[in-house]
Amino acid sequence: MTVRALRLLSALLLLAAALAGPAPAQSRRPLTLAVGGPSERYRATVRLDGVLRDRALSDALQSGLPLRFHFRVELWRKGTIDELVEAREISRAMVRPPLDEGYTLEDGRAARAYPTLAATETALEADFQPPVRPGGRGRYYYLARLSVETLSLSDLEELRRWLRGEARPAVTGEKPVGRAVESGLRRFVVRLLGLPTRSYEAQSPSFTVR
Numbered sequence: 649m650t651v652r653a654l655r656l657l658s659a660l661l662l663l664a665a666a667l668a669g670p671a672p673a674q675s676r677r678p679l680t681l682a683v684g685g686p687s688e689r690y691r692a693t694v695r696l697d698g699v700l701r702d703r704a705l706s707d708a709l710q711s712g713l714p715l716r717f718h719f720r721v722e723l724w725r726k727g728t729i730d731e732l733v734e735a736r737e738i739s740r741a742m743v744r745p746p747l748d749e750g751y752t753l754e755d756g757r758a759a760r761a762y763p764t765l766a767a768t769e770t771a772l773e774a775d776f777q778p779p780v781r782p783g784g785r786g787r788y789y790y791l792a793r794l795s796v797e798t799l800s801l802s803d804l805e806e807l808r809r810w811l812r813g814e815a816r817p818a819v820t821g822e823k824p825v826g827r828a829v830e831s832g833l834r835r836f837v838v839r840l841l842g843l844p845t846r847s848y849e850a851q852s853p854s855f856t857v858r
Contacts, residue, residue, distance in 0.1 A: 678702075679794050679848035681721075683855050689781045690855060692721055692790040696773040699796065700765040704844035708798050709751065715742045716797045721778040726787040726854060733788070736778045741799070742768065782857045790852040797845050 682693040700706060705715060717740045723733045741754040750763045753771055762768040782788050 677848075677850070678846075679792060679850045681790050681792050681850045681852040683790065683852050690788070690857060691781045692723075692778055692792070692852060694719075694721070694773060694776045694778070694792060696769050696776070696794075698769075699772070699794070699846070699848070700769045702844070702846060705796060705798075705846065706765060708844050709742070709744045712744065712746060714799045716740075716795075716799050717742065717772060718795045718797075719776045720793045721776075721780055722791045723780050723782065724789055724791060725782075726789065733782070734780050736780055738776055738778070740772060740775060742772075785857050787854055787856045789854045792850045794848045795846070 678697055678699045680695045680697070682695065684691045684693060709715060719738045720735060722735045725731045725733050739755075743752050743754070744750075745752060748761075750761050751765065751768045752759050752761050753768060753775075754760075755775070760771065762771055776794075780790070
């Protein structure tokens with residue numbers, strides 16, 4: 649293992665001692681789905697409630713670690729065997745600038761600044777409203793999944809490239825093998841040490857399009 653990798657491991661161990669721990673018990677549902685009426689063409693409505701009030705995630709941000717949000721929504725048609733009709737995925741990166749107040753959301757094209765966690769969550773909720781709707785008659789429902797991961801700063805740069813539509817360096821061969829291995833080690837250690845990650849799922853009520 650290289651000196652750089654050892655330093656990385658030591659830093660992650662120290663940070664894990666402060667941040668590791670199970671998700672707190674929650675009476676609320678951080679992710680919910682509703683369905684619009686005929687005038688809204690039965691679009692899914694996504695609601696976030698307190699995702700960023702999670703203590704471990706907010707502590708990670710305060711410690712300088714970025715967060716990755718990956719959202720996927722699926723439209724299913726009910727039947728003898730339910731059929732996946734359409735799916736959309738959206739990713740965002742969130743960072744706290746080291747010398748600034750507030751938080752920043754990045755989508756690969758632009759960075760938007762928000763003064764508080766509540767304002768950032770409102771912006772995330774707006775970003776996660778998917779342009780998915782039924783195209784014909786039938787009985788349907790929506791499924792949604794939201795994953796939140798703690799990243800290293802190097803992982804953030806790779807995510808920025810991916811959000812811009814560029815191929816991952818480790819896949820295209822642009823990154824030397826040693827750096828690719830180190831990146832994989834970094835992500836493995838982050839998960840092994842229990843740095844905060846969260847996963848939420850929601851299902852909408854079934855609805856009929858006539």
